[in-house]
Amino acid sequence: MKACNNRACCTGFLDRTKNSSALYCSTGCSSQVASRAYRKRHSSGMSLAAPEREA
Numbered sequence: 160m161k162a163c164n165n166r167a168c169c170t171g172f173l174d175r176t177k178n179s180s181a182l183y184c185s186t187g188c189s190s191q192v193a194s195r196a197y198r199k200r201h202s203s204g205m206s207l208a209a210p211e212r213e214a
């Protein structure tokens with residue numbers, strides 16, 4: 160079990176990828192986080208490389 164990287168989701172999910180690289184429970188969550196990170200990047204102008212990642 161892994162925790163979805165979308166902090167608004169908080170869902171545990173089974174990572175079925177070969178190399179255990181899945182970050183989100185669904186593509187909906189990944190696009191949600193991607194669009195949020197995009198807005199954040201464009202509003203602050205900071206943190207160029209860091210992906211949004213809440214432990």
Ligand SMILES: [Zn+2]
Nearest residue numbers: 163168184188
């Ligand atoms: Zn999720």
